[in-house]
Amino acid sequence: MFKKILLATSGAPSTFGAARVAFDMGKRYGAEVLVLNVMGVPTKAYSQVVNDVRTGEEVEVDEEYRAWVEEELKNTFEKQIESVEYSRIILTTGLPHREILRAARENDADLIVMGASSGDSSVYRKGYPGSTLQRVAKAARCPVMTVHRETASYWGGFGNIVFATDFSKQAESAFKFALATARELDTDLTILHALDISGKVLDQNEIEDRIIAARERIRTAYDLDGFKNCDVEVWEGVPYVEIVKMARERSADLIVMAHHSHELDPEKARIGSTMEQVILRAGCPVVSVSKPDKV
Incomplete structure (x- = not known):
């Protein structure tokens, strides 16, 4: 690979x-x-x-x-x-x-x-x-x-990969890379959606309804094609905090996320704030995927 x-x-x-x-x-x-x-x-x-x-x-x-x-x-x-x-x-x-x-x-x-x-x-x-x-x-x-x-950088190879999705179009390419890597290298894969409730006032029933909906969306959106070593998680909170926490809890060797921006000009486009914070805080390497050519 x-x-x-x-x-x-x-x-x-x-x-x-x-x-x-x-x-x-x-x-x-x-x-x-x-x-x-x-x-x-x-x-x-x-x-x-x-x-x-x-x-x-x-x-x-x-x-x-x-x-x-x-x-x-x-x-x-x-x-x-x-x-x-x-x-x-x-x-x-x-x-x-x-x-x-x-x-x-x-x-x-x-x-x-x-x-x-x-x-x-x-x-x-x-x-x-x-x-x-x-x-x-x-x-x-x-x-x-x-x-x-x-x-x-104190790295022991691939054992557990965390793929963090926001359900964007670019996340589809990131998922393909994460799944292909997990399959070929025989690792565990965790698909995580961090439900953003920062700055919002939601009752617990609404939060749980959104978590259930997100879990169903993950199962519908991402075809594992027979891959068994996969867990689906939806956590609520500040997205970058939840992604870093999940990676730490699973002792992840790699975090995979999508690079995307509303800016069309690549000279001006910025990595999203969530990815910025994950890169700065993660205890493992972080991969960003933008284009599908090499996934």
């Missing part, structure tokens, strides 16, 4: 958790790990002088500089690179989100893995996912895995 994993990394410590998960997946599932580093954003079109993604300083990207960056990445991830059978380092310059999407497309990646600051210094600024992750998650043809907290 995972043949090529694209790890987008700046080489900074904030991306080490994502690297740990990406290389562990490569080792477990025999996938090739493509280590992508966007060295900088050109100051002018086709210019060799770029603004370094990590420091913001102007540097000239010549063969000597490329060799130095590649050697730094090899030293940084030396043990991980040795642990997998197939790996490759890709160096480029440009706008981080465009280069990540381009590399994923050209290499036919099955999964993009990103950390807290995989492409620019604004990612997760002030505690929220920044522009690079936003744009990659919106436009990627394959699922995008985010590892934000360091604790989310």
Whole structure:
């Protein structure tokens, strides 16, 4: 299922958790790990002088500089690179989100893995996912895995997957990915709908009626096609809190959610606030699915 994993990394410590998960997946599932580093954003079109993604300083990207960056990445991830059978380092310059999407497309990646600051210094600024992750998650043809907290990277492979649905159209693609992963890797799957009652005054009978209706909707909307290792849960509360709680209770190794936005312009589209909060708080990797191409 995972043949090529694209790890987008700046080489900074904030991306080490994502690297740990990406290389562990490569080792477990025999996938090739493509280590992508966007060295900088050109100051002018086709210019060799770029603004370094990590420091913001102007540097000239010549063969000597490329060799130095590649050697730094090899030293940084030396043990991980040795642990997998197939790996490759890709160096480029440009706008981080465009280069990540381009590399994923050209290499036919099955999964993009990103950390807290995989492409620019604004990612997760002030505690929220920044522009690079936003744009990659919106436009990627394959699922995008985010590892934000360091604790989310101490990973033991797949054993239990939580798929959180809001019954949107995009959630259908996320469900297909979650089910296919659970089936192929023989894991448990929990389908969760978090009934949003934050800021609402509802009596208990109404809440329970909505929970019953949501359970029925899950069974109607999502065809398990004979898959047996699945539970259906509907919890009421603040959605991101309930999703994180469910993942913790089930000792989940992965949370799968849909990326969707009312914005049509991918340059402006944002990940929904629920996913933002789940990414920031989850104790396991979080996968967002936008397009159905690679699910």
